[in-house]
Amino acid sequence: MITLTRKERDRQLRKTDIIKAAERIFALKGFHAATMQDIAKEAQYATGTVYLYFRDKDTLYFSLVEEKLQDLLESVKIDIAKVLDAEDKIRICLDHNLDFFEKNQDFFRIFLSERTKIQVQKENKLYKSSVLLQYKEFIVSLVKIGQQQKIIRNDYEAGQIAEIFFSIFVSMIIDWFMKEPKNSARLTNLSGFILDVFLRGVGRK
Amino acid sequence: MITLTRKERDRQLRKTDIIKAAERIFALKGFHAATMQDIAKEAQYATGTVYLYFRDKDTLYFSLVEEKLQDLLESVKIDIAKVLDAEDKIRICLDHNLDFFEKNQDFFRIFLSERTKIQVQKENKLYKSSVLLQYKEFIVSLVKIGQQQKIIRNDYEAGQIAEIFFSIFVSMIIDWFMKEPKNSARLTNLSGFILDVFLRGVGRK
């Protein structure tokens, strides 16, 4: 049975190769303008080969989003469990995200366009990005911990506050990406600023 | 020459009809999945007729975005000029936007997907959504007024703060849209909450 396992591993490696290529192409051209040929070429395979690993273009796209987000979410969860203080948890979550997206700029572009979609209909199948939902749920849970520990107001809904937290840091990443020359400063340097704005606002006093 | 003018007016009316139909279809299906046939049908014209009014699909799409945003921006600017206090200006801007997007929910979906793009390449032509840029510039100018009047911190860049303001209110609109049953409460009711979070943050103290 060792043979089977190695085969499986090989197959997985090739899938990952294709996903990496797809990531670059989708980020560069967007979902529709990216062709399966582009992706195959980038991955150094023939067009048909991609179809041996992914049923169709949608499946490839969703596998990519799910896999990446899953990785991010898992690693954030592990690190967050190490501390008890809510503000620390939030800071760690933020740092992790900033670090992740700095290292995965291609994926960030894809992530951005996914953010508002959540689900996509094709024929009679309905693909839901369950990980994106989990991701959002996770942030809500963080906010709730903050509310319990009294560092976050509880006269506002946790869902709304989570949405605000999320949108602030996403907007700061966008802002960072826009600036030339890229990679001038580390994105993680913004973590203090973002947390400050989130907790204390931008008011003068 | 009266004939010519009336003709022009008629033509404009038909263009607006088509834009309204396009708005519904693009919002429902997204740019790529929306077909020119869908749009023509929705506008109660034949497919070819649409092409008598808009060169191609991209042009139709951009006309729609530009026209709508232009309207919003103009009306906000007019109302804002009526007051001098920065916080009043910001509140009016907010109210206007919330009211506008509540009344133009289809357009909001389109707006969302435009937000991060700004420009689109087709063949050798480059379409820039200049109004979206103007819109963002306008918010930056509001923030600067706030900084001058000392209600907004000036140790942060106006551009960044504008991005934050923008993203907070967009995220609150998304949140409102998600909630069922729709239209439960007026979106404009959120204006106080948003302004509060923006200026004072979500911290407990």
Next chain:
DNA sequence: TGTTAAAATGAATACAAATTCATTAATTAT
């Protein structure tokens, strides 16, 4: 009311790209 011009139609065309599949190459087993 008949003639001409403008507008609308929608089937036909063009084209791009997703997907398939008969063929070829590479691996594995004997």
Next chain:
DNA sequence: ATAATTAATGAATTTGTATTCATTTTAACA
């Protein structure tokens, strides 16, 4: 080493839809 199995190839097929244009309908005008 050879056969059998599995993987890869990429040209051909299929599909979907933007765009065109010959024809029909409507409006303008005398």
